[in-house]
Amino acid sequence: MARALEPDAEERHRTVPLRDTFNYVPGYPRKLVIFKIPASSYWWVRYYAAEKIYKRTTKTDIKRDALEAAKRFYDDINHRLKNGAEPLMPWTNPAEVMTFARMTTLLLESESAKFQRGQLTEISLDNMQYRFNKLILPFFGVRDVLSITYPVLDEYLQFLSKQPESLSVSTISAYMGLVRKVLLHAARHSFLNSIPEFPKVGVEDKPRGWFQVGEYHALHKAAKKLAGSKVEWRKHSAPETGTYLCMPGMRLEGEDALIRRIEMTKDLADLIVFMVNSYIRPTDIKNMQHQHVDVIKNDERQYLRLRLPPSKGHSYPITTMPWAVRVYERIRERRIKEGGVGFVIMPNDYVFLPQIENRGYALKQLQRQFDAVLEFTGLSAKGEDADRTLYSLRHSSIMFRLMFGSSIDTLTLARNARTSPEMIDRFYAAPLQGEMNIDKLQGKRNPRSWEQSGKPKRPLDTDALDEQPADIDAPQLEPDMGARMLEVVSKRDPKLVKFVAPVVKPVVKPVVAPPAEPPSEYELMLEALLNPGNRVNG
Numbered sequence: 001m002a003r004a005l006e007p008d009a010e011e012r013h014r015t016v017p018l019r020d021t022f023n024y025v026p027g028y029p030r031k032l033v034i035f036k037i038p039a040s041s042y043w044w045v046r047y048y049a050a051e052k053i054y055k056r057t058t059k060t061d062i063k064r065d066a067l068e069a070a071k072r073f074y075d076d077i078n079h080r081l082k083n084g085a086e087p088l089m090p091w092t093n094p095a096e097v098m099t100f101a102r103m104t105t106l107l108l109e110s111e112s113a114k115f116q117r118g119q120l121t122e123i124s125l126d127n128m129q130y131r132f133n134k135l136i137l138p139f140f141g142v143r144d145v146l147s148i149t150y151p152v153l154d155e156y157l158q159f160l161s162k163q164p165e166s167l168s169v170s171t172i173s174a175y176m177g178l179v180r181k182v183l184l185h186a187a188r189h190s191f192l193n194s195i196p197e198f199p200k201v202g203v204e205d206k207p208r209g210w211f212q213v214g215e216y217h218a219l220h221k222a223a224k225k226l227a228g229s230k231v232e233w234r235k236h237s238a239p240e241t242g243t244y245l246c247m248p249g250m251r252l253e254g255e256d257a258l259i260r261r262i263e264m265t266k267d268l269a270d271l272i273v274f275m276v277n278s279y280i281r282p283t284d285i286k287n288m289q290h291q292h293v294d295v296i297k298n299d300e301r302q303y304l305r306l307r308l309p310p311s312k313g314h315s316y317p318i319t320t321m322p323w324a325v326r327v328y329e330r331i332r333e334r335r336i337k338e339g340g341v342g343f344v345i346m347p348n349d350y351v352f353l354p355q356i357e358n359r360g361y362a363l364k365q366l367q368r369q370f371d372a373v374l375e376f377t378g379l380s381a382k383g384e385d386a387d388r389t390l391y392s393l394r395h396s397s398i399m400f401r402l403m404f405g406s407s408i409d410t411l412t413l414a415r416n417a418r419t420s421p422e423m424i425d426r427f428y429a430a431p432l433q434g435e436m437n438i439d440k441l442q443g444k445r446n447p448r449s450w451e452q453s454g455k456p457k458r459p460l461d462t463d464a465l466d467e468q469p470a471d472i473d474a475p476q477l478e479p480d481m482g483a484r485m486l487e488v489v490s491k492r493d494p495k496l497v498k499f500v501a502p503v504v505k506p507v508v509k510p511v512v513a514p515p516a517e518p519p520s521e522y523e524l525m526l527e528a529l530l531n532p533g534n535r536v537n538g
Contacts, residue, residue: 015039016038018037018038022034022035023067025071034046042057042066045058045070047070050081062142066097069144070095072094073094073095098191099141100144104132108128110185131178140156145183150199153198157172157199169201169202172201176199176201208392216396222376227264227266228265228266229264230263232248232260234257235259262369267331273323276393276397278304278320280306282366284308284311286350286363287308288352289350290347293307301322304318304324304328319416331352353366367390374388394428401413
């Protein structure tokens with residue numbers, strides 16, 4: 001058998017380059033080539049310099065990426081030779097192509113470590129993996145991260161825009177954000193010198209719905225009424241007609257299949273009031289234990305100080321409204337009553353649904369109960385793109401402070417609610433209208449007297465008298481204004497005083513006029529305007 005390196009050998013070794021795969025790199029010396037070998041599906045690069053052959057795999061089967069890897073390999077070898085750097089070690093491969101898929105794997109490992117440290121929620125990690133597998137890796141998977149430029153990113157943006165399911169602007173922006181995150185991770189690991197410019201995607205904010213005060217009371221009332229009962233979630237027997245909720249034994253048709261029975265608890269009614277008075281997120285509910293709650297009572301204030309585990313990057317304690325104290329004390333009293341004689345609430349007991357150890361499932365149960373209340377009250381949605389969820393109670397809490405708070409500033413509110421002023425402006429306060437805070441819009445530091453009374457100031461000309469009916473129910477004028485009006489009228493014509501005096505009678509005593517002569521035609525007309533129900537004989 002002939003040796004593998006002999007040029008005339010008919011059977012060659014698996015590591016010997018295939019002759020028909022040799023490719024020179026355009027613009028570079030002919031000593032730099034890429035090729036393939038029978039033992040691998042990847043392209044390899046070879047460079048002869050300083051009387052030595054350097055050879056490495058590019059870890060890619062894409063010729064375009066292999067040529068770019070060969071250029072990096074050439075630059076690295078020459079840099080080492082010129083600057084006297086350490087020689088190329090066997091475990092060092094500057095020609096290796098870092099594909100987007102491999103970089104994504106490294107990123108997900110880093111994100112999984114964040115989840116283990118409690119810095120990332122499980123649902124966020126799952127959503128990230130789902131989006132990578134669905135529409136990101138099928139497009140970028142085998143590409144070299146160095147080959148991803150603005151045109152490639154713009155092409156991907158068009159790819160997302162043409163999806164059959166018609167992705168929203170917010171969803172497209174989320175996909176582009178994940179691509180940026182992978183490239184940023186590659187730059188931090190020195191696989192990229194800089195990340196490319198990204199095409200701009202408009203941001204479409206879709207804040208959740210919130211509840212008006214009357215709707216909030218209706219929710220609480222319905223939750224109290226349903227407590228202790230069971231609700232059935234059923235599927236219509238007719239295809240493509242959806243699902244519905246009903247009380248046991250009240251299904252619409254006999255063949256409607258039962259999906260799940262939902263047990264309504266007293267915790268839901270307390271949760272509705274507690275969330276509206278404490279600004280907390282639903283995810284905080286599942287983690288809140290009694291050791292996280294401090295009851296503060298003094299001569300001036302009463303509130304709860306919630307020292308909850310960090311969420312969304314915030315760890316500030318939350319100060320609640322006074323009513324949250326009553327709710328929390330009611331929950332403790334009910335727990336002790338249900339526990340029986342000798343029962344003691346432990347610091348690490350959970351506040352809501354403490355009997356459920358799986359806290360993710362506990363939160364899911366509360367969400368299902370809340371959805372049932374929304375369904376029965378008809379408050380599940382209000383207008384387009386304003387679906388109500390358990391999170392809407394938090395939105396309502398912040399909206400109520402913006403609407404009814406006396407002097408709350410956005411920064412203090414944001415800090416207490418564990419968010420930012422920007423998020424309040426973009427999402428939580430999106431429904432806020434100027435008319436909701438008309439008192440603040442029209443308020444002044446030093447209001448005039450008529451502004452304090454809330455009544456507009458009337459002009460002092462006599463034409464305004466025609467608009468003021470002369471009866472006891474007439475709005476009272478300011479004393480100085482009434483006096484000035486009588487003074488103006490008496491100077492113009494003393495005979496008119498007796499007609500004008502009833503208008504300002506509640507605040508100013510009429511001036512005694514001289515004995516009246518028979519009324520003139522002008523006087524008759526003026527009295528007819530002031531007292532349309534009376535007729536003066538003359």
